[in-house]
Amino acid sequence: AALRKMEEDRGIIIRFFVGK
Incomplete structure (x- = not known):
């Protein structure tokens, strides 16, 4: 878990960095 x-x-x- x-x-x-x-x-x-x-x-x-990763999404946060990509969004940047």
Whole structure:
């Protein structure tokens, strides 16, 4: 479960950088 949450957070971070 922790791994899945980490992956979700990573996707959000990547999206944030891409949006920049």
